[in-house]
Amino acid sequence: MALYNRVDGRLLKEKMRSTLEKRVTISFYKYHHITNPQEFRDQLYREFDALGVLGRIYIATEGVNAQISVPEHNFNTFKTRLYSVDWLNNVRLNIAVDDNGKSFFKLKILVRKKIVADGLDDSSFDVTDSGTHVDAATFNKLAEDPNTIIIDMRNHYESEVGHFKGAICPDVDTFREELQVAEDLMRDQKDKNLLMYCTGGIRCEKASAWMKHIGFKNVFQLNGGIIKYAQEVKDQGIENKFIGKNFVFDERLGERITEDIIAVCHQCGKPCDDHTNCKNDGCHLLFIQCTECAEKYNNCCSDACKDILELPEEQQRELRKGINKGRQVFKKGRSEHIRSHES
Template sequence: MNKPYSILLYYCYTPIADPEAFREEHHLFCLELNMLGRIIVSKEGLNGTVSGLKEDCEKYMQTLKADPRFSNIDFKVDASEEHAFTKLHVRTKAEIVHSGLLHINPNVRTGIHLTPKEFREMKDQQDVVVLDVRSDYEYSLGRFKNAVTLNIENFREFPEKVDELKEKYKDKKILTYCTGGIKCEKASAFLLEQGFENVYQLHGGIIKYGMEAGGEDFEGKCYVFDNRVAVDVNKVNPTVISTCHVCGTNSDRMVNCANPVCNLHVPICEKCGVEMEGACSAECKEHPEKRPYDGTGYYQKELNGYNPLKGFNRRKTKQVTE
């Protein structure tokens, strides 16, 4: 059965002279195509995850690729029964992924890009270290077999961990990976800057590896930043590595704690979800603000009359009448 929607994951490091002007233009274009999702515009490029009807997504991709600035953009495309988002946000920021490494331009120097096939062939070699540059809640749900993980809550903490990596792995070949490839662009460049000599990155990230290499040896599920929360990657030798926050049994069912004050994002099995009414602890179960549990552990944010044009300063256009 053909699914009517597509979910696009993409990024492109390319100079954008006037990010705010581009943001307004791009926001309007997304509205015209009924696209939903999150897009970041910066002087250094574009980063987005969006969803829409297949034909609208095709037009979106064709239009971006027709712009010389984005001609090399690599879209990861997944089919869906529905939109993966409820809102459209197009924002300008200093970086397209927050790292604090503003001086690094991946177009000048970065790790050697490996195709999923090349990554699969290299990852188990004796002189290779496979490095996960994602946050702890992401790799706790799924990661490559024998990958080195970092105790970080967000990517901007990555530079602080490089000295630890130097002590153990400076003379090794470092294969970095992340969800879609964007974090590796600056992570691998920073490793080179800090004296590592053999640095590589999985082009297209975990998502593309699953699509083109069957996801072999990726254990668990891949955390994604849309309403799906987690997606299957491994079609060759799948397994579950995450455990229920409450009882410790294997579970890859990611939920938010029903207590909105806590809102902890962790795996909780179906049995504990029912018994705890969606809460992550006895204290949260008794919290007066606890949300009703519907069995999913996913709580839709209140739209509160959401208007995608709010704060959107569309330039005045001259009305042409016949």
């Protein structure tokens, strides 16, 4: 069997959006030494593809990092298969908080050097000596301690739409930058409680180990990240200190945690926290856009991209030939075309 899905992504997206199949969106990760990542990758692809699993999985010699969706009727079989791998037995599965089953449209499993790009030399410290994992109730208690500093270990566009009350949200584009900011910020406060959080916990796993390695005394991390926290506060009926949306790296681009809207449309300034990607295939800028601006700009980030979208497809392809945009993210003052309401 083919170990890659070669079907046109646009067709797969349309199929995903139109299906009535119920799916469960989950994420999981595990740091573990994998001797042959490619062999493990191929084995996982065969088993997951047969179960109808969709999503994105990164595998490296240091472990696995997965964000996927599973057909509801195959969920128990999926868990049995996953847990049959000895080092993944009973690994925590973070189940999405606000899930419409439309999170992924194809299965993509990639072998990488690292499961999270952090810029660290893992041989220089013990990556398994991570911070103290805390649940929602303990997180809330620590958050109320004046000796605690809360740091959001995510990128600026994630914290822009949702974050914990009182958290420091660095204006950074990458996790690598985030680590340096956290280190600089806490340099003279090593006796404070350092309380870290991220989406599902994987970034804090490495970050907390690094902060302990460089001398920080009291390092804590939110177990299961924002996803697990949201479920625990709901189940336990305790105060929810997170406000807004939790940004997610799939087709949903966010899951609603509270009804608070703390961000604004990047084009008109109206309260809005709906991320989208510019419809122009030569741009795909990630930005926040309200429904009115989506209609005005035809789901594009600017008049320039709107004009390109109106050209024949052949001409559009010619314009973007040889251009690899990568992941482009809006940031005030950085975008080439979009002009925010504050510009």
